[in-house]
Amino acid sequence: MMSELLVPFSYEYMLKAMWVSALVGGVCAFLSAYLVLKGWSLMGDALAHSVVPGVAGAYILGLPFAVGAFFTGILASVGMAFVRQHSRLREDAVIGLVFTSLFALGLLLASIWPTSVSVQTIVLGNILAISDEDVVQVAIISAVSLALLLLRWKDLMIVFFDEAYARSIGLNTFLLKALFFTLLSACTVAALQTVGACLVIAMVVTPGATAYLLTDRFGRLIVISVALGAGTSFAGAYISYFLDGATGGVIVTLQTLLFLAAFLLAPKHGLLAARRRRMTIAGAAP
Amino acid sequence: MNVMAKSVGPAAADLNGLGASISVRGLAVTYASGLTAVHDASFELDPGSICALVGVNGSGKSTIFKAIMGFVKPAAGEIRLCGRPVAEAISRNIVAYVPQSEEIDWNFPVLVGDVVMMGRYGHMNFLRMPSRVDRYKVDAALERVGMSDFRNRQIGELSGGQKKRVFLARALAQEGRIILLDEPFTGVDVKTETAIISLLGELRAAGHLMLISTHNLGSVPDFCDQVVLLNRTVLAAGPTAEVFTQANLERAFGGVLRHYNLGGAQLHDDADPRHLTVLTDDERPLVIYGNDRKKMPSPPTQPDEPKKR
Numbered sequence: 232m233m234s235e236l237l238v239p240f241s242y243e244y245m246l247k248a249m250w251v252s253a254l255v256g257g258v259c260a261f262l263s264a265y266l267v268l269k270g271w272s273l274m275g276d277a278l279a280h281s282v283v284p285g286v287a288g289a290y291i292l293g294l295p296f297a298v299g300a301f302f303t304g305i306l307a308s309v310g311m312a313f314v315r316q317h318s319r320l321r322e323d324a325v326i327g328l329v330f331t332s333l334f335a336l337g338l339l340l341a342s343i344w345p346t347s348v349s350v351q352t353i354v355l356g357n358i359l360a361i362s363d364e365d366v367v368q369v370a371i372i373s374a375v376s377l378a379l380l381l382l383r384w385k386d387l388m389i390v391f392f393d394e395a396y397a398r399s400i401g402l403n404t405f406l407l408k409a410l411f412f413t414l415l416s417a418c419t420v421a422a423l424q425t426v427g428a429c430l431v432i433a434m435v436v437t438p439g440a441t442a443y444l445l446t447d448r449f450g451r452l453i454v455i456s457v458a459l460g461a462g463t464s465f466a467g468a469y470i471s472y473f474l475d476g477a478t479g480g481v482i483v484t485l486q487t488l489l490f491l492a493a494f495l496l497a498p499k500h501g502l503l504a505a506r507r508r509r510m511t512i513a514g515a516a517p
Numbered sequence: 518m519n520v521m522a523k524s525v526g527p528a529a530a531d532l533n534g535l536g537a538s539i540s541v542r543g544l545a546v547t548y549a550s551g552l553t554a555v556h557d558a559s560f561e562l563d564p565g566s567i568c569a570l571v572g573v574n575g576s577g578k579s580t581i582f583k584a585i586m587g588f589v590k591p592a593a594g595e596i597r598l599c600g601r602p603v604a605e606a607i608s609r610n611i612v613a614y615v616p617q618s619e620e621i622d623w624n625f626p627v628l629v630g631d632v633v634m635m636g637r638y639g640h641m642n643f644l645r646m647p648s649r650v651d652r653y654k655v656d657a658a659l660e661r662v663g664m665s666d667f668r669n670r671q672i673g674e675l676s677g678g679q680k681k682r683v684f685l686a687r688a689l690a691q692e693g694r695i696i697l698l699d700e701p702f703t704g705v706d707v708k709t710e711t712a713i714i715s716l717l718g719e720l721r722a723a724g725h726l727m728l729i730s731t732h733n734l735g736s737v738p739d740f741c742d743q744v745v746l747l748n749r750t751v752l753a754a755g756p757t758a759e760v761f762t763q764a765n766l767e768r769a770f771g772g773v774l775r776h777y778n779l780g781g782a783q784l785h786d787d788a789d790p791r792h793l794t795v796l797t798d799d800e801r802p803l804v805i806y807g808n809d810r811k812k813m814p815s816p817p818t819q820p821d822e823p824k825k826r
């Protein structure tokens with residue numbers, strides 16, 4: 232029985248899948264700590280879908296997928312900014328328009344040209360079958376992002392908390408925001424590999440949302456979020472060995488379960504704590 | 518704020534007090550929308566003084582602040598802070614900014630102490646690791662505004678006045694020679710207002726220059742040395758006694774006042790000038806208007822010069 236549980240650790244592809252998932256999950260969770268605070272959660276989703284044609288195109292042309300993804304990620308951001316400035320549409324409509332058109336283009340590309348990568352791989356991800364070159368790309372993207380975030384997390388916190396003040400102490404808020412969105416697109420690309428375009432949104436929202444219920448300090452929020460993201464991703468890849476595939480589904484399900492637990496049981500911001508407080512107040516009143 | 522340390526710390530007084538000045542010459546600001554919010558604005562402010570920036574909503578008060586902090590590029594004119602261009606003054610931490618309450622996300626997971634520590638970031642190294650000095654200055658700033666007991670509260674769990682004090686403490690921790698306060702008395706109770714005003718008085722004694730935008734006309738003559746009257750341009754600027762006159766205020770607020778007098782049933786019901794007389798006796802019009810009317814400019818009054826009609 233015990234040895235059966237250890238089987239995944241004896242396969243190299245499983246080990247690879249587990250630590251790559253954990254790395255990507257951790258970085259995405261880091262970013263989620265910021266995203267949930269700003270109401271920008273859907274940007275993550277939009278970016279993940281928008282880079283699909285870039286990934287498909289890169290595979291067709293035999294380029295590193297990160298190059299294609301990056302190109303379409305920028306295209307999507309510029310496209311959204313352009314449409315917003317030159318029309319009276321609201322932001323959500325613009326995001327919806329741009330990302331669905333790019334996503335459709337991606338599906339079209341991947342289905343017309345027979346390539347080594349199937350539509351299903353892009354949309355659902357397949358970390359268990361990840362190639363060695365892709366592992367290198369994902370590892371580099373994640374490591375660089377993590378390093379930059381660790382260096383600049385406080386500056387980004389001030390920008391997100393109080394942009395006017397950030398500028399008044401001489402921070403370059405434009406550059407910092409550009410850095411954040413570049414990292415976000417890079418990490419959504421990395422996460423495509425593990426959970427696929429459809430579920431990236433969960434990776435860049437759920438851990439941060441869970442941590443938000445558990446603490447009132449931003450530094451701790453990041454630590455909790457990263458631990459949750461990395462832990463669930465590692466465990467998800469591990470469990471998916473026994474369930475045969477569906478890594479993304481397992482990871483996101485785990486993250487959701489933890490969110491629900493926090494939602495109910497969080498010591499201060501949970502549902503039960505709130506109810507208890509109400510009862511205490513009602514009980515104290517004459 | 519009742520617990521206020523008496524000394525500012527000699528270093529702060531010496532370094533930050535000297536030559537804090539604001540000089541605005543021929544300033545014009547045009548937004549991307551094409552609207553010129555402020556044109557041809559000029560004024561000079563001296564060290565060791567409190568200056569009120571007074572005008573109706575939309576008169577350009579916040580725009581002037583944005584220009585002083587370099588958020589918007591002047592279409593014309595020049596701003597100098599302590600004799601330096603804006604960008605240089607900012608990078609030297611000369612300007613400390615206390616934002617309007619509406620600009621803050623009160624659900625953000627930061628504690629009171631964390632917010633005040635942000636005031637030290639401009640002084641920290643590349644990695645923003647707080648030193649012992651930074652911690653000491655944060656403690657001192659919290660002590661000064663009487664918020665030491667609240668340092669581990671999440672910022673949303675404070676009253677309006679306490680919130681203001683926290684952000685004032687951040688400005689103190691930053692040790693800017695010039696402190697900009699955008700409508701600091703909005704949504705604040707009288708007690709806190711009095712406490713803020715007395716703290717500003719202490720900072721003035723230490724040589725700081727404070728620029729305060731406000732609708733709260735009643736208390737302006739009490740604590741402001743200088744007044745800049747604004748309506749898209751500078752209508753008048755100078756010592757309070759010379760500038761804060763009935764005639765000038767009527768120029769700045771004229772239309773708006775008449776409007777509010779007519780509509781404001783809780784003031785009095787007739788629209789004739791006697792309104793002014795009635796309200797002249799009220800030193801703090803803000804006390805009269807509830808929170809929901811906080812955006813309403815108070816009628817021009819000069820408590821020490823009641824108008825007799």
Ligand SMILES: Nc1ncnc2c1ncn2[C@@H]1O[C@H](COP(=O)(O)OP(=O)(O)O)[C@@H](O)[C@H]1O
Nearest residue numbers: 548550552554573574575576577578579580581
């Ligand atoms: N970012 C902006 N873009 C375009 N117009 C603006 C912007 N900010 C302010 N304005 C306009 O500039 C004018 C002055 O605004 P503001 O400086 O905020 O006034 P105040 O602070 O005195 O109420 C107003 O008419 C306002 O609508």
Ligand SMILES: [Mg+2]
Nearest residue numbers: 578579580699
């Ligand atoms: Mg304003």
